[in-house]
Amino acid sequence: MSKRTHDQVDEMEAGPSTSSTITTSLTPSTNGVGAAEEVTVGLLKVPQKRFYRQRAHANVFVDHELDYPKSPAEMDWSFYYPKYFSNPDQQVEPLEGQNVKKVEWADVGCGFGGLLMALAPMFPDTLMLGMEIRMSVTKYVTDRIAATRQHQSLLPSESTERVKGQYENVSVIRANAMKHIANFFEKGQLSKIFFLFPDPHFKNRKQKARIITPGLLAEYAYVLQPGGILYTVTDVKDLHEWMALHLNNHPLFIPIPNSELENDPILEAARTSTEEGQKVERNKGDKWVACFRRAPNPED
């Protein structure tokens, strides 16, 4: 990423405000620096949504001065997953196991991050990323993850609150997935991609702003590996029919019967753990699910 991006990211993702400090024993950090010594750390507050309000919709066609790598190979993931990637700007040897994994799951339009926070401890060895276009919402999720990671890192090892992976496997990035998904992920990198309660864009002239369109399906098929799964969930029947129609018509997506995924804990999380999904539940609304498996590449 460019210098400008790092500066912008630092500004945007400076972390939630601190409420108090504690003195703790510092264990060696992920970049190998640090020994057993006492340090005072500022405690990050769990963010509150009301301080991160933003308009409900962002225009997906205007330039939001978003930054993105020219290609996936140029993406520096160390800011997002410091445990799993070494910082190329620091002249230190990567720790064992760093720079090996790749992001495997993407939650497109992740909103406030409910799915990712539910899945991260269930699949602690899988790197998952939320892509969200709205700046405040991205900042909320960034702060939520930072506070949760810090809370986890300060728990005693015997604490029952401690979860596997300690949320180091989850992150969020501000991005327009409709424009730049292939800048972040290489061909076949993802094994799961989620579109949960996407904006419906009801009016006909607005339909081109939908996150699933025939043109965009080629992009999603490109980043999804053969056998990978694309999940859609919505409370809008018309939108469900539109998404299912275009996915059914695409040669690289094969519908998965809902019965096949009945006991899939990932689909259960996708249906119930996002903020929109919970809102629909509170209002006793319907939820429509359509999942598709990425077909093998024709040349294979």
Ligand SMILES: C[S@@+](CC[C@H](N)C(=O)[O-])C[C@H]1O[C@@H](n2cnc3c(N)ncnc32)[C@H](O)[C@@H]1O
């Ligand atoms: C209705 S919300 C649903 C959020 C979340 N999936 C949930 O279920 O709670 C749709 C989200 O998608 C985001 N979004 C819309 N278009 C996007 C795009 N092109 N790239 C990334 N995020 C997008 C919006 O900002 C919004 O937060």
